[in-house]
Amino acid sequence: MAHEVIERVEDPSSVVIIGLQTGGVPVSRLLSDDLAAIAGHPFVLGVLDVAFYRDDLDRRPLPASAVTDIPVDLTDRTVLVVDDVLFTGRTVRAALNALSDWGRPREVQLAVLVDRGHRELPIRPDYVGKNLPTSRDEAIVAGPDGVWIGERE
């Protein structure tokens, strides 16, 4: 995936990698390391917790809030949002809402480890590790070590 990113991004030095809490954070670190190895320089890395931006707060159990740390103004930067699993698209949409509070990026791209389908919003990933069609009843856990699919309780 890192190679793809380098190929497609116009100005690698403007890239800010944002890992979404909590599953996207370890993935974003790995990606950031890989990119740094290829490009020869470190990339700005941040973490974003979208708990306060979700549109379905009253429908799911309230998520525990986690750290948000975005070290730079995002205006005119290329933001690469990284998450582990792309499902309905609502987490990414919440992330887009949140990011606008840190400036106006020139471009936002999305990298996910696994795309399991069942989108509810017009969100599409720019970089996908693996497409894994699943049924809605299944639960999926994805991380640097691997991907597990199981039945939702």
Place this chain on the structure above:
Amino acid sequence: MVDSLRGQNLLSLDDLSRDAVVEVLDTAESFVEVNRRTIKKVPALKGRVVASLFYEESTRTRLSFETAAKRLGADVLSLAVASSSVKKGESLRDTIATIDALGIDAVVMRHASSGAAEQVSRFVPHVRVVNAGDGLHQHPTQGLLDAFTVRQVLAERRALDGPSTGADLFEGLRVLIVGDVAHSRVARSDVAVYVRLGAQVRIAAPGTLRPVGAEEWGVGVVDELDDALAWADVVVMLRLQRERGTGSFVPTLHEFTRAYGLTVERARLLRSEAIVMHPGPMNRGVEIDSAVADGPHAVITRQVANGVPVRMAVLYLALAGAREASGL
């Protein structure tokens, strides 16, 4: 007792378990970060209406709550009843019914009578009630922001991340509360929160200002203030209302200060790492000398600053998931 504030009213810290308290502290940590951003706002409570109903005037607490609500994206209805035409003796039920008819999700309420918030919560069970101070009874968010401040300070000193410590930093922590404990809702809330978190709590007060039944609060009652000051890790100074120092409870303010004031001389008895706190507003020169209030032990300005994130945490937890939880 509840294990989490999610979807619950906050009427008294006696009602929260240790886990519930820690959850508020951890959530408040996230809101500290939000308060550092340029855009200090998240849409978590967008579309919700929070009414603030202050029968007792308190610009500072009311502003703190209203700011918290607005930073969560909520709409705020502000009713400073103390200065409105609502007379004392108007039924609580009528006032809250009028506000409720406008469609509110939560009410933040301060009243001169103990238990008023609980009474109101019975009249409007579908509305989340947050007690901002009821008579002598409780001031829960003050207790929470005090505990949050203590954890923040101690964690910083040990280069730890607050939330990762849970309640550990409070285990055996020596907390001394000084002043008019009998008439202090802050004292009741502080005792509740510190005892719940595992601290050792002692109170020091003139004989007439000790609460009835203090023995059952799980606190020690000290007669010798100076020894207790040398013992304490945290010293909470309570405000003495001027009316109480005019002869019916305490002969003179001067005598109170001599026996129970945190003067510059007494401050020398404090351990070097001791933290001095005050819920405000201070009667400088009565219960605390200016030099001590502005000195290195005191964290009073931090307490004030932490008010907004802690109140954001409370409103978020009570309301954000609440539509499902609120007795449909």
Place this chain on the structure above:
Amino acid sequence: MTILVRNGMIIGSTASRTADVLIRDGSIAEVAERIDTPAGATVIDAQGCWVGPGLVDLHTHLREPGREEAETIDSGARAGAIGGYSALVAMPNTEPALDNAALVSYVLERGARSVLDVAVAGAITQGRLGELLAPMGEMARLGVRLFTDDGEGVQSASVMRRALEYAKPLGVRLAQHCEEATLVAGGSMNEGPLSGRLGLIGRPSLAEEVMVLRDLELVRLTGAPLHFLHLSTRRSLELVAAARAEGLPVTCEVAPHHFTLDEGACSTYDPTFKVHPPLRSPEDVAGVRRALVDGGCDAVASDHAPHAPELKDLAFDEAPAGMLGLEHAAALTLEALGGAEASPQRFFELLSRSPARIAQLRHEDDRVTLSGHGGEVSAGEDANLVVIDPTARWRVDVRQLQSRAHNTPYDGRELTGKVRATIVRGRCVVIEGQLA
């Protein structure tokens, strides 16, 4: 009107027997094992029921004049009749206070048009202010036999002494609400660890006991009789029992809420449970219950205190004190006396005979306008009777109360013991548990 009460258990002061009771023209005509039904008589089937003297309440707040939105003499009397009472003593803390003959007349006259006998307790001091004696003589001439400043006690020892001295030769009795005002100032519940935790200023039990002690000594000094209203602590009752044993002319009453509820009921800040003197500790409640059984107290009095609903919606410390009592006192007393094990003699002693004696409403007393109550249930007496089913189970429903007010602490509570019929001056005012 002719009434035949058939097959009930007639409860005398020392013995009980099953018999029929014939009532004619306002009096008991005959009590015998089997009486033939006269033509045109109303027959009340009292099988399985106790038949005893109509209950007499020493302590009712009828709120008229001044607070008719809470209760009127008429509605309070109806509440009393449903509760099995044939006589009520109306407290003088109305607005204005009943401290002169004109106002006493007013209440007596309205009471005469109500469904039961309304006696009046006059104020001890003018305006109930605790300073100057009220004209007890002129009120006594109208039949007033009890005087009290209830709502508060007479705070000044010298005023109370003079009141006792003045009352003695008049043959009337003073009654005291014992709470030392400065000790209870600002308080809204019992003082103790619970009040400390709830942040409510407390009313210490000592405030009651200190005034009981003082007044017992004033009785010893003056020799005038004194009745203690709504005693609520174990110690108060012990003090009065000891004084009585010494021969002092003292009597006392307890209220049902003080032997049914304790201070824990105030934990939710519901003003329904706010009362003066306050609901006490479980130990004190146990003491009051013991006194019911062992003779430590003479009477049960309801302290029926209606309040308009919006007033009980105020904050706990601002709301007025008092709860309803007339419609449930009998059942609660029965429960506290042991339910099925209860002594019917003791029941009627506490709720009828003793109060009638203290209020001087017995057949042999000089009553001026009212009929005689608390008697033996024998021929020749005024027909003031109650028929109670001691095993009937029922549930309190606040919407079904006769009282205009709704401040009962017992809504939803299951009770045992229900009034089947109440007969006042030979007329059936309650039949089949309903107002006639």
